[in-house]
Amino acid sequence: MIDHVTITDLGVIERAELELHPGLNVVxxxxxxxxxxxxTALGLLLGARAEAAAVRSGALRAxxxxxxxxxxxxxxxxxxxxxxxxxxDEEAAEAPTTPDATPRSTLLLGxxxxxxxRSRASVSGRxxxxxxxxxxxxxxxxxxxxxxxxxxxxxAAQRRxxxxxxxxxxxxxxxxxxxxxxxxxxxxxxxxxITTHERERRLEAEQLQQALEQIDEVDPxxxxxxxxxxxxxxxxxxxxxxEAARSAQQALAGPDAAEAVGxxxxxVELVEAASTALGPVQDQDEELAAIAExxxxxxxxxxxxxxxxxxxxxxxxxxxxxRLAEVHQxxxxxxRLVRLYGPxxxxxxxxxxxxxxxxxxxxxxxxxxxxxxxxxxRLEEGxxxxxxxxxxxxxxxxxxxxxxxxxxxxxxxxPHARMVVEVTETEELGPHGADAVTMLLAxxxxxxPLPLGKGASGGELSRVMLALEVVLAAHDSAGxxxxxxxxxGVGGKAAVQIGRRLAMLARHVQVIVxxxxxxxxxxAQHHVRVFKSSVEDGSGSGGFTATDVRTLDEQERVSELxxxxxxxxxxDSARAHARELLEAASGV
Numbered sequence: 015m016i017d018h019v020t021i022t023d024l025g026v027i028e029r030a031e032l033e034l035h036p037g038l039n040v041v042x043x044x045x046x047x048x049x050x051x052x053x054t055a056l057g058l059l060l061g062a063r064a065e066a067a068a069v070r071s072g073a074l075r076a077x078x079x080x081x082x083x084x085x086x087x088x089x090x091x092x093x094x095x096x097x098x099x100x101x102x103d104e105e106a107a108e109a110p111t112t113p114d115a116t117p118r119s120t121l122l123l124g125x126x127x128x129x130x131x132r133s134r135a136s137v138s139g140r141x142x143x144x145x146x147x148x149x150x151x152x153x154x155x156x157x158x159x160x161x162x163x164x165x166x167x168x169x170a171a172q173r174r175x176x177x178x179x180x181x182x183x184x185x186x187x188x189x190x191x192x193x194x195x196x197x198x199x200x201x202x203x204x205x206x207x208i209t210t211h212e213r214e215r216r217l218e219a220e221q222l223q224q225a226l227e228q229i230d231e232v233d234p235x236x237x238x239x240x241x242x243x244x245x246x247x248x249x250x251x252x253x254x255x256x257e258a259a260r261s262a263q264q265a266l267a268g269p270d271a272a273e274a275v276g277x278x279x280x281x282v283e284l285v286e287a288a289s290t291a292l293g294p295v296q297d298q299d300e301e302l303a304a305i306a307e308x309x310x311x312x313x314x315x316x317x318x319x320x321x322x323x324x325x326x327x328x329x330x331x332x333x334x335x336x337r338l339a340e341v342h343q344x345x346x347x348x349x350r351l352v353r354l355y356g357p358x359x360x361x362x363x364x365x366x367x368x369x370x371x372x373x374x375x376x377x378x379x380x381x382x383x384x385x386x387x388x389x390x391x392r393l394e395e396g397x398x399x400x401x402x403x404x405x406x407x408x409x410x411x412x413x414x415x416x417x418x419x420x421x422x423x424x425x426x427x428x429p430h431a432r433m434v435v436e437v438t439e440t441e442e443l444g445p446h447g448a449d450a451v452t453m454l455l456a457x458x459x460x461x462x463p464l465p466l467g468k469g470a471s472g473g474e475l476s477r478v479m480l481a482l483e484v485v486l487a488a489h490d491s492a493g494x495x496x497x498x499x500x501x502x503g504v505g506g507k508a509a510v511q512i513g514r515r516l517a518m519l520a521r522h523v524q525v526i527v528x529x530x531x532x533x534x535x536x537x538a539q540h541h542v543r544v545f546k547s548s549v550e551d552g553s554g555s556g557g558f559t560a561t562d563v564r565t566l567d568e569q570e571r572v573s574e575l576x577x578x579x580x581x582x583x584x585x586d587s588a589r590a591h592a593r594e595l596l597e598a599a600s601g602v
Contacts, residue, residue: 015524016056016155016494018081021563023073025051026546030563035540038520041528041563042535042574043544048561049528052544053157053498056080056526058125060155061148066131077126082154084493086117090150094121097146099138123151155494158479166453166466166482173451175482176435178489180411187407188446191400195445198393205386219376222369225355229366232347239352239359242345249338259327267320282320285313394443401448408449409437415485422481422515427508428474430459433482453482476500477512484515487522494524501531509533513599532578536595541566543574571596 019032026048043049055078058064069076084090095101101119124136125147135147166172177188208215248255268280292306348359356362412435423431434454442448454463457474466478480500501512513534519525520539529535545562566574573583575592582588 015083016080016526017083019052019055020077020079021051021055022077023070024055024068024076024078025070026561027051027055027563028070028561030544030561032542032563033540033565034524034526034542036520036524037539038517038537039524039526039540039542040535040538041526041542041544042530042578044546044577045530048546049544050498051561052563053496053528056155056496057157058127059123059147060151060157061135061144064125064127064131064133064144066127066129069127069129073129075126075128077124079122079124082121082123083118084121084154086119088119088153090121090153091119093146093150093153094137094140097137097140097142099140099142101138121150121154123147153493155496156483157496158476158483158498158500169450169452172453172466173446175486176408176411176415176437176451176453177446179415179486180407181489184404184407184411187400187404191397191404191447192445194393194397194400195443198390198397198443201386201390201393205383205390208383208386215376219373222373222376226366226369226373229351229355229362232351234348234351234359234362236360236363239345239348242341242348246338246341246345249341256327259323263320263323263327266316266323282313282316285309285316289313397443398448401443404447405437405439405449408447408451409435411435412437412451418485419478419481422484423478425508425511426477426481426515427504427511428457428477431474431478432456432463433478434463476502477504480512480515480519484519487519494526495519496526496528498528499530500527501529501534505531505533510598513537517599530578532575532592532595535571535575535578536592536599541571541574543570 015036016034019034021027021030021032023029032052041049041052054062054068058078059080091101099121120138122136122138125144126134133144135142135144137147137150166175177184264280266281268283289306289309292302292309296303296306351362352358355365416433416435419433420431423429423433432455434456436452436454437449438452440448440450453466455466455478456463457478466475476497477500480497483495497516500516501509504512509531510533512531513536516525516527516534517537527534527538535541542563542565545564572589572592575595576585576588577583579591579595580588
């Protein structure tokens with residue numbers, strides 16, 4: 015809802031502040047006073063093209079700023095936040111007045127046009143592209159003017175309006191259909207991905223199969239490369255290891271009896287001699303006894319070490335060049351795998367495990383293709399059935415909508431106008447069904463129905479859109495509606511009916527109407543008048559025209575309606591007629 019609009023140096027308006035309210039707001043004034051500039055100003059906030067000629071003569075720029083109250087979860091607020099607009103959530107989000115009320119945020123829209131034609135847009139203090147300002151504004155405000163009538167321009171917008179009018183039961187069916195359609199699209203995308211890349215996937219499977227066969231043939235074991243490296247080092251130095259072991263063994267225990275040469279002492283013999291020397295006296299002193307025990311232990315350790323050295327040397331004798339050749343070959347096999355599939359054997363094994371899973375997925379594609387094809391066929395069959403039901407219900411809702419709009423048009427002095435809502439089947443399934451919605455209008459008796467916007471005058475189309483909006487308002491409201499000269503070409507009872515229907519529409523949304531008919535203005539809850547005056551500037555050129563905008567109180571409304579009725583604000587009969595209009599309108 016628009017709360018406040020400030021207009022500066024636009025057309026004949028030097029500066030005007032417009033306070034607006036919920037319900038029906040009317041803007042009136044003498045011809046040429048600048049009523050249309052109010053609509054032009056609001057159009058700039060909706061992204062309309064900016065013309066340098068719209069800047070007031072002598073001014074550097076024109077500016078329009080508006081303050082709107084918007085539901086905090088509205089798409090417009092989301093777009094503004096994405097653009098970096100600033101919101102004080104604690105102050106801007108108003109607390110709900112009732113438990114069911116929705117929190118609201120204050121949104122500030124601004125547009126400036128320089129005398130050179132340059133244009134700037136802003137949203138809540140943030141500069142934004144004009145296109146974004148238009149997207150935000152059009153989601154909140156709908157203008158029905160002489161040159162821009164259609165909120166329901168596109169087939170998609172007409173379908174959305176009809177679906178909303180169709181009711182909650184239809185909406186539930188549409189949601190169920192949309193969920194199944196998304197599943198259907200997901201299966202189709204998966205099938206397309208498999209079939210499109212079938213050759214690549216088959217080649218990948220062959221390559222993985224060959225690699226895994228190569229790995230399986232070698233059959234590497236965890237940590238095997240490190241163990242073979244250590245064994246290779248040992249086998250390559252076997253002679254030196256054997257000689258060292260034999261020498262150490264002889265130093266500890268002496269040579270074998272067959273090899274005994276001379277009587278050189280060895281470590282075991284010397285330790286045993288020391289133990290023998292201490293044996294007779296070790297019981298005479300505890301300290302010496304402890305030392306003797308240590309020497310005895312050393313003697314046992316030396317004997318064990320000498321024995322182990324003999325076993326080690328004998329084992330080396332059993333290993334020969336054949337084993338070394340085997341180790342070298344095994345390491346070469348493992349190195350080949352490592353060069354291809356990983357930095358070490360453990361990495362090769364990990365790659366093989368992952369590749370087996372991938373190969374299993376690729377090999378299952380054939381079965382998956384069959385399963386997907388069957389599932390897609392089943393889903394499509396069900397969607398066709400559901401789409402046919404949606405089409406039937408849309409057609410039924412379209413007939414009801416056309417009848418309701420026809421009744422409204424009859425009351426708006428278009429008794430022979432006929433609206434048609436066509437629902438035609440399409441070949442392709444879509445997220446909303448398999449049909450297209452088109453709203454057509456035959457404005458006169460005998461005329462062929464044509465798409466909205468064709469075959470009707472601006473004034474007629476304004477009334478058609480008013481009729482549509484009144485019928486749709488309870489189901490598909492758009493926040494704020496602006497009607498410019500919706501009453502063009504009508505008067506009398508038709509004008510009263512236009513006012514009555516604008517008031518009916520204003521029960522659901524905020525309505526702003528620029529009108530020249532007192533029968534329409536009488537229905538407003540809030541009346542704004544545009545005043546025109548000539549101002550002398552002392553230059554001798556005749557001065558300039560200035561426009562002011564002011565909200566009228568009850569007595570001023572009577573005067574304004576009298577002026578609109580008879581051109582005489584002080585005429586007693588005109589004022590009486592004005593009061594009669596206000597009294598009649600107050601009962602709506």
